[in-house]
Amino acid sequence: MVAPLRRNLLADQAADLLLRRLAAGEWEVGAKLPGETTLAAELGVGRSTVREALRMLAGQGLLRARQGAGVFVERTEPVRGDGxxxxxxxxxxxxxxxxxxxxxxxxxxxxxxxxxxxxxxxxxxxxxxxxxxxxxxxxxxxxxxxxxxxxxxxxxxxxxxxxxxxxxxxxxxxxxxxxxxxxxxxxxxxxxxxxxxxxxxxxxxxxxxxxxxxxxxxxxxxxxxxxxxxxx
CATH class of the missing domain: 1.20.120.530 (GntR ligand-binding domain-like)
Structure with missing residues (x-):
């Protein structure tokens, strides 16, 4: 179980932690992520925070939400630009x-x-x-x-x-x-x-x-x- 986040800007930090887990190989390309409720419990944040973090990662092409199916891994590392x-x-x-x-x-x-x-x-x-x-x-x-x-x-x-x-x-x-x-x-x-x-x-x-x-x-x-x- 991942330790709960304790600092401010939780959505940013949740996205960063999920990125680390992607990079560590916890989920492979094509894998389905756990649901918002599960991720929220693991990260110690609310579902809305998880939803925003997933949106951030999707915006970078790392994840893709499929209607009625869930959120899936598209890439495990972001395209590096300004960091x-x-x-x-x-x-x-x-x-x-x-x-x-x-x-x-x-x-x-x-x-x-x-x-x-x-x-x-x-x-x-x-x-x-x-x-x-x-x-x-x-x-x-x-x-x-x-x-x-x-x-x-x-x-x-x-x-x-x-x-x-x-x-x-x-x-x-x-x-x-x-x-x-x-x-x-x-x-x-x-x-x-x-x-x-x-x-x-x-x-x-x-x-x-x-x-x-x-x-x-x-x-x-x-x-x-x-x-x-x-x-x-």
Whole structure:
């Protein structure tokens, strides 16, 4: 029995441990992996964590899910590019960006129809703070960037959406700090996304829901594309 995982980022670590077991020959090419319940018990994590780990490995061509049959081994070692650690990091960040897309695009749409003067003031202040934080450090910049998006979410005036976003912020922060480092975002001066953030706030303030949605979605899709290129 494999010892349970005890650190953070369990999906990443579960994928790494499964990769080690593949490389050690525990399962040959063509073999069917144990079910999610069995793997979850072996790794000491939940089934959703196992499912995400299997998705990561499938994304690298190591595994293939067959509808109604299970998950099978396609390869026992990844194609080496920038290294498995970079692949795992990119996969983890991409998953976070996908959730951002689900939350923030809808928040932008709602905020465009509900933002009041207090919301505008909060968004403008967050933009100003973000501009200053660009020169301060990765974590400071990420915190300030998230504050802009938080202000948009709050402007949607949906308490459930706000609670969902706040619950997500710790994971979001860690992923975005990693992304800023991996992509060298702060190496590009001036900030390449400053105008995009300002345009989002302008669209929300003007009540242009269509523009707010388009800007938010385009921003996150570009981010997702950049992150996925890291995992290739």
């Amino acid at each position: 498995w650690e970079s692949v795992l990091r990119a996969e983890s960040i991409a998953a976070v960006v996908e959730v951002r897309n689900a939350i923030e695009v809808e928040a932008a749409r709602l905020a465009a129809g509900r933002a009041d003067e207090d919301d505008e003031l909060a968004m403008r202040r967050a933009l100003d703070r973000r501009a200053v934080a660009f020169a301060e450090g990765d974590r400071e910049f990420v915190d300030a960037d998230i504050d802009v998006h938080r202000a948009v979410v709050v402007a949607a005036h949906n308490p459930v959406l706000t609670e969902l976003f706040e619950t997500f912020v710790p994971r979001l922060t860690e992923a975005m700090v990693e992304m800023v480092e991996l992509l060298g975002v702060r190496d590009r001066d001036p900030d390449p996304d400053a105008d995009e953030h300002r345009a989002l706030v302008d669209a929300v303030v003007s009540g242009d829901a269509e523009a707010a949605v388009a800007i938010s979605r385009a921003h996150l899709e570009a981010m997702l594309a950049a992150v996925r290129r890291l995992g290739r």
